[in-house]
Amino acid sequence: xxxxxxxxxxxxxxxxxxxxxxxxxxxxxxxxxxxxxxxxxxxxxxxxxxxxxxxxxxxxxxxxxxxxxxxxxxxxxxxxxxxxxxxxxxxxxxxxxxxxxxxxxxxxxxxxxxxxxxxxxxxxxxxxxxxxxxxxxxxxxxxxxxxxxxxxxxxxxxxxxxxxxxxxxxxxxxxxxxxxxxxxxxxxxxxxxxxxxxxxxxxxxxxxxxxxxxxxxxxxxxxxxxxxxxxxxxxxxxxxxxxxxxxxxxxxxxxxxxxxxxxxx
Numbered sequence: 001x002x003x004x005x006x007x008x009x010x011x012x013x014x015x016x017x018x019x020x021x022x023x024x025x026x027x028x029x030x031x032x033x034x035x036x037x038x039x040x041x042x043x044x045x046x047x048x049x050x051x052x053x054x055x056x057x058x059x060x061x062x063x064x065x066x067x068x069x070x071x072x073x074x075x076x077x078x079x080x081x082x083x084x085x086x087x088x089x090x091x092x093x094x095x096x097x098x099x100x101x102x103x104x105x106x107x108x109x110x111x112x113x114x115x116x117x118x119x120x121x122x123x124x125x126x127x128x129x130x131x132x133x134x135x136x137x138x139x140x141x142x143x144x145x146x147x148x149x150x151x152x153x154x155x156x157x158x159x160x161x162x163x164x165x166x167x168x169x170x171x172x173x174x175x176x177x178x179x180x181x182x183x184x185x186x187x188x189x190x191x192x193x194x195x196x197x198x199x200x201x202x203x204x205x206x207x208x209x210x211x212x213x214x215x216x217x218x219x220x221x222x223x224x225x226x227x228x229x230x231x232x233x234x235x236x237x238x239x240x241x242x243x244x245x246x247x248x249x250x251x252x253x254x255x256x257x258x259x260x261x262x263x264x265x
Contacts, residue, residue, distance in 0.1 A: 139249055170249075
């Protein structure tokens with residue numbers, strides 16, 4: 001297994017799934033520079049101490065991939081002075097207010113109907129595929145911004161797992177990071193202290209029963225099969241990463257080289 005360079009990770013009270021992706025190795029022997037590319041869950045519940053830490057990163061841009069429904073549910077990001085905030089909504093794997101309402105309020109029979117027998121995992125896989133195929137404009141915008149002036153940058157969505165996970169993965173692919181290392185970083189979102197907290201309405205043990213949590217787990221897990229589906233979509237649609245970047249995302253070799261200059265040691 002490829003090993004990431006260990007780094008001191010802060011304990012943030014109100015921001016989950018934060019990490020620096022620095023240290024990941026490229027296929028040509030370089031590494032992602034520390035302190036230039038970060039990922040996390042949303043910043044809406046950041047404490048004053050969290051904000052001080054985030055401010056210390058010297059961020060240029062925060063990319064927020066949440067949609068309006070996410071922002072209504074969780075709130076806006078904490079304001080950091082001098083940081084540019086770019087909202088680029090991407091499809092949520094559990095998109096739709098009705099679906100999330102079911103996750104929060106549905107009883108066991110309702111959840112079985114929409115999530116059991118592989119339906120939840122299949123929904124995630126389909127979403128990852130569609131984000132790669134249909135959100136080329138957004139991913140192109142992110143990469144061009146990083147190549148021009150937008151680092152250090154932080155990318156986040158709600159949980160920091162799916163939409164941010166894919167955007168980080170696309171960025172790492174453009175840098176030539178080893179595929180195994182991209183998957184390993186993605187799977188870090190499963191660590192207990194990183195995971196998005198499942199919120200269900202109601203009280204009593206039945207609200208979070210083992211079967212309900214098992215039904216919901218595919219929505220809240222980072223699974224290698226999800227990211228693999230995204231990689232397969234690139235291969236199937238464009239024939240490979242280079243063509244995906246050049247034709248799908250309009251990233252020229254010159255832009256790619258600027259990305260590498262900004263983000264790699």
